[in-house]
Amino acid sequence: MAILINAEHLSRYYGKHCAIKEVSFTLAQGEVLGFLGPNGAGKTTTMQILSGNLAPSSGRVEINGYNLQDQPKLAKRSLGYLPDTPPLYKDLSVQELLYYCAQLHGIPKKAISSAVIKAQDRCGLMSVSHRLIANLSKGYQQRIGIAQAIIHNPDVIILDEPTVGLDPLQIKEIRDLIGELGRDHGIILSTHTLSEVQAVCTHVQIIHQGQLILKESISDLNQQMDTGSVLISTRLKPDLTILSALAGVLSIETMPDQHIKIAYRLTDNPTQRLIETIMSSGWELQELTPLKRSMEDIFITLTQANN
Amino acid sequence: MSMILTIATREFKSLFLSPLAWTVLAVLQTILAYIFLTQVETFNLLQPKLATIDGALGLADIVITPLYSNAGIILLLITPLLTMRLICEERRNKTLSLLLSAPVSNIDIILGKYLGLLGLLLLAVLMITLMPLSLLSGGVLDNGKLIANVLALILLVTSFTATGLYMSTLASHPAVSAMGTFGILLLLWILDWSAGLQEQRSELFEYLSILRHFQNIQSGLISSVDISYFLLFTASFMVLSIHRLANERLQK
Numbered sequence: 001m002a003i004l005i006n007a008e009h010l011s012r013y014y015g016k017h018c019a020i021k022e023v024s025f026t027l028a029q030g031e032v033l034g035f036l037g038p039n040g041a042g043k044t045t046t047m048q049i050l051s052g053n054l055a056p057s058s059g060r061v062e063i064n065g066y067n068l069q070d071q072p073k074l075a076k077r078s079l080g081y082l083p084d085t086p087p088l089y090k091d092l093s094v095q096e097l098l099y100y101c102a103q104l105h106g107i108p109k110k111a112i113s114s115a116v117i118k119a120q121d122r123c124g125l126m127s128v129s130h131r132l133i134a135n136l137s138k139g140y141q142q143r144i145g146i147a148q149a150i151i152h153n154p155d156v157i158i159l160d161e162p163t164v165g166l167d168p169l170q171i172k173e174i175r176d177l178i179g180e181l182g183r184d185h186g187i188i189l190s191t192h193t194l195s196e197v198q199a200v201c202t203h204v205q206i207i208h209q210g211q212l213i214l215k216e217s218i219s220d221l222n223q224q225m226d227t228g229s230v231l232i233s234t235r236l237k238p239d240l241t242i243l244s245a246l247a248g249v250l251s252i253e254t255m256p257d258q259h260i261k262i263a264y265r266l267t268d269n270p271t272q273r274l275i276e277t278i279m280s281s282g283w284e285l286q287e288l289t290p291l292k293r294s295m296e297d298i299f300i301t302l303t304q305a306n307n
Numbered sequence: 308m309s310m311i312l313t314i315a316t317r318e319f320k321s322l323f324l325s326p327l328a329w330t331v332l333a334v335l336q337t338i339l340a341y342i343f344l345t346q347v348e349t350f351n352l353l354q355p356k357l358a359t360i361d362g363a364l365g366l367a368d369i370v371i372t373p374l375y376s377n378a379g380i381i382l383l384l385i386t387p388l389l390t391m392r393l394i395c396e397e398r399r400n401k402t403l404s405l406l407l408s409a410p411v412s413n414i415d416i417i418l419g420k421y422l423g424l425l426g427l428l429l430l431a432v433l434m435i436t437l438m439p440l441s442l443l444s445g446g447v448l449d450n451g452k453l454i455a456n457v458l459a460l461i462l463l464v465t466s467f468t469a470t471g472l473y474m475s476t477l478a479s480h481p482a483v484s485a486m487g488t489f490g491i492l493l494l495l496w497i498l499d500w501s502a503g504l505q506e507q508r509s510e511l512f513e514y515l516s517i518l519r520h521f522q523n524i525q526s527g528l529i530s531s532v533d534i535s536y537f538l539l540f541t542a543s544f545m546v547l548s549i550h551r552l553a554n555e556r557l558q559k
Contacts, residue, residue: 048404051404051407051408052407052408052556053404053407053408053556054556055556055557072410072412073410073411073412074410076408076409076410077410079408081404081408083401083404083408085401087400087401087402087403087404087405088402089321089402090400091321091324091325092321092324100313100317101405101409103313104310104313104314104405104406104409104410104411105409105410106310106410148405
């Protein structure tokens with residue numbers, strides 16, 4: 001698949017302070033890359049560099065094959081960017097702003113109004129299209145910010161914390177939109193909510209103190225999350241010796257409230273055998289939960305290991 | 308080119324969305340109308356005497372030249388207030404990234420912003436010019452003088468706007484930008500005052516003075532020296548602004 005973003009050895013210094021150091025990665029078409037990191041890790045700096053708002057101290061960025069420093073106009077043609085604060089002229093109406101953005105991105109005159117309508121429709125802005133941006137809520141302003149980033153149907157979409165300030169319903173809508181866009185575009189989004197990454201991204205990248213410490217696809221990450229244990233609760237007290245004798249079971253730990261935690265070998269998952277045993281012994285299975293390391297756990301382990 | 312026009316049109320329209328542009332035009336027009344009427348009155352008083360003198364001052368000298376001189380001074384006060392927002396406010400409201408991440412060059416942005424605001428000031432010049440033109444209904448005007456005055460005022464606002472735009476790219480707060488622009492313009496305006504004292508004359512200061520070049524053109528002596536002064540002045544500040552905007556990406 002086509003490589004849309006190729007960032008090589010990006011570093012950025014603010015005076016002596018190093019915001020990001022030797023960051024390299026690529027983004028291909030059809031990927032939704034989640035950019036994770038604690039506050040001040042360099043997420044926004046990286047995004048600003050990728051969008052051409054900030055020049056890197058060293059390193060280079062290629063967007064759709066064009067070098068962002070040498071051919072900025074060509075590179076930016078295939079770029080849509082939502083900064084951490086949506087860049088909105090508050091004294092314009094939604095429609096006027098989107099019209100202006102469409103013009104700025106060089107959409108041919110005849111296609112502008114249909115592009116504006118499409119962007120409004122995708123971001124759920126139809127009902128407010130004639131209202132002044134200043135009078136709209138934060139959630140709507142965020143959506144206008146997304147609308148201006150996708151109006152010209154760019155190959156690469158960079159979203160800096162796109163769901164901040166939205167209510168749960170809107171968050172779901174925006175995630176669906178990102179998923180839909182992600183099929184034929186390349187998307188980078190930064191966030192510090194880990195569930196968001198799990199919900200929409202195909203790849204995840206963790207940045208900490210200016211350096212990339214993890215880049216993996218979500219399915220690899222899900223494997224990493226497998227801890228190899230299940231939590232079981234039954235109505236009657238089970239005979240632990242029978243359970244521990246089952247193939248694949250490594251150890252059993254009793255927990256409060258009639259729960260038992262069973263650790264098993266990752267290569268030999270005994271869940272089916274456990275269920276059968278419990279059923280046939282009549283202990284009445286009430287709950288069976290595979291225990292996963294949360295994204296938070298991985299995140300914390302990784303960031304602490306690097307401290 | 309089309310991008311420059313797009314940005315300029317947006318800027319021009321946005322000016323009229325806030326009360327500022329309307330206020331500026333209204334205030335300018337009211338004050339200048341008052342000055343204009345006073346000068347017409349003066350001319351009415353002097354006319355019987357002037358008619359007897361051969362080659363005496365005409366309507367243009369008594370009404371038009373003072374009108375445009377005063378317009379120049381008022382614009383010196385007003386232009387900084389209009390230019391202060393140009394880049395500075397975009398940076399403060401974080402809307403600048405809309406332009407920076409769009410496929411437009413720094414030159415497009417600066418020229419667009421410049422032409423947008425210049426449009427408003429040219430509109431003001433046009434409205435001022437309507438006043439002397441109204442005299443045509445009842446008298447004869449020295450057309451050459453009028454054209455020279457209009458040209459002088461247009462050149463003046465182009466250079467004022469360029470200065471203001473540059474200060475706006477520099478300053479982090481609009482008030483600072485306005486104060487800086489006003490300071491530069493006023494200094495260049497009064498630079499020539501020392502020329503009155505014979506032994507303190509400095510050719511450099513004389514050349515730098517905006518007032519001197521403005522008055523030269525006003526008087527009807529349209530020379531390439533004066534015109535090139537204004538063009539150079541404007542171009543220098545435009546180049547500085549473009550350069551400053553390019554630095555925006557480097558520093559922060």
